[in-house]
Amino acid sequence: GAVVSQHPSRVICKSGTSVKIECRSLDFQATTMFWYRQFPKQSLMLMATSNEGSKATYEQGVEKDKFLINHASLTLSTLTVTSAHPEDSSFYICSLRWPYNEQFFGPGTRLTVL
């Protein structure tokens, strides 16, 4: 399957700061990447679809000005949580879809906002 990396794996920050999370496709060029969020004991929630070279598509209820997504190349998408607050503390996971239909996830980034 596809190999997906994320950085950092864990971040702790103060309320009001911005945090950037990187997602890389290591073994193929991904025109589309997905960003998910998962709160404790809940299922995955799709936040947005990241499209290389164009604007991301956000799911209903997700603030596009708060969660900035940039997909500048076929192997890198970034999610920036701007002015983070404690309620943004969550597990953020990127994902990409192989040409053969299967979808693979990165290892995730655990964000804690103090």
Add this chain to the structure above:
Amino acid sequence: QKEVEQNSGPLSVPEGAIASLNCTYSDRGSQSFFWYRQYSGKSPELIMSIYSNGDKEDGRFTAQLNKASQYVSLLIRDSQPSDSATYLCAVRGEYGGSQGNLIFGKGTKLSVKP
């Protein structure tokens, strides 16, 4: 609204037994079906995909699909304590377009007792 339903569990089975996990979905036009395993604190890992009616076997895992009943299941033979995890059922609809967003169930927590 498209939905994927799973029994949240926990499902507890003794080591060596067969674990049976079930999933139903509401969108009759769904074409692609996936099972992911998620260990606590980790991201989902794809373990099976199935696209046509019937059974698909991969090692100790067997996925079963019945599109007429809108039902997909996962059997784990010779269950091991290392199989203890949450199992997520995911479905992709016929009209997902090039992005084809996955719809996830809330997951079934499996516990395999030594």
